[in-house]
Amino acid sequence: MRRFIAYVGTALVVLIAGCGGSADPSADPTASPTVNPLAALEAQFVAKRGVKVSEIQETHVDGELFNNGNRDGVVQFSGIGVDGYDITMKTELMDAPIRTLAIGSSSYQSGGTIADVLPDGKKWRKSESEPGKRTPFFTPMLILEPATLKAVLATMAKQSGGVYEGTITLGALHAVSPSFQAEDLTDTREAALVMSWRMSVGLDGLPTRLVTSYSDPEYTLGPLEKKSDIRFSSWGTPVELASPPEKETST
Numbered sequence: 001m002r003r004f005i006a007y008v009g010t011a012l013v014v015l016i017a018g019c020g021g022s023a024d025p026s027a028d029p030t031a032s033p034t035v036n037p038l039a040a041l042e043a044q045f046v047a048k049r050g051v052k053v054s055e056i057q058e059t060h061v062d063g064e065l066f067n068n069g070n071r072d073g074v075v076q077f078s079g080i081g082v083d084g085y086d087i088t089m090k091t092e093l094m095d096a097p098i099r100t101l102a103i104g105s106s107s108y109q110s111g112g113t114i115a116d117v118l119p120d121g122k123k124w125r126k127s128e129s130e131p132g133k134r135t136p137f138f139t140p141m142l143i144l145e146p147a148t149l150k151a152v153l154a155t156m157a158k159q160s161g162g163v164y165e166g167t168i169t170l171g172a173l174h175a176v177s178p179s180f181q182a183e184d185l186t187d188t189r190e191a192a193l194v195m196s197w198r199m200s201v202g203l204d205g206l207p208t209r210l211v212t213s214y215s216d217p218e219y220t221l222g223p224l225e226k227k228s229d230i231r232f233s234s235w236g237t238p239v240e241l242a243s244p245p246e247k248e249t250s251t
Contacts, residue, residue: 049238055138061222077239094113133179141180212228
């Protein structure tokens with residue numbers, strides 16, 4: 001789980017606003033309690049279709065703001081789930097944005113500190129990246145995974161119209177989330193940390209906003225708090241990601 005605890009190397013961590021955010025105007029407060037967000041999500045799994053996303057994040061260490069920033073882009077679906085994504089991220093600790101393009105069995109990154117280490121004439125750094133084991137977001141809660149959304153909804157403690165709220169431990173989230181399982185939970189103490197979540201859905205049952213936060217009072221550098229606020233829009237938008245030209249890539 002290093003990418004959620006440390007900010008090292010190419011500084012690929014991004015931060016976003018927290019659970020105390022304002023009400024989501026895209027969530028219908030009269031949404032029927034019989035709406036099925038899981039069925040609505042699975043109906044979106046059509047090849048070359050997707051959803052636009054925008055995430056804002058914040059990290060606090062020992063009561064002080066450590067870093068914040070944002071990620072914006074699009075997620076592409078296949079017939080069974082997340083197929084890839086094209087995300088640009090920028091944080092206060094980064095001199096310039098970094099773009100990540102995940103497609104097939106590879107991920108490509110360009111810009112920012114990536115550009116500083118590429119050979120002359122190359123624009124992208126290529127690395128192996130297994131579909132289903134990656135995420136476009138900073139928060140470890142990838143509700144675009146059916147197993148994750150199902151588990152999260154099972155922890156719902158409150159519902160008001162189209163707004164659902166609850167809590168889940170990182171260990172329980174890790175147990176069901178393929179993308180989160182690509183990261184290691186360092187110990188049982190970390191697995192016991194509790195994440196608060198609030199999800200807003202539209203009349204069609206599709207998420208319009210997801211706000212998450214969790215704290216680690218025993219983090220080595222001081223009490224840690226991480227927050228994320230994701231907006232989802234344009235569900236079903238056409239998306240057809242393509243790998244960069246091979247002549248522009250370096251491994």
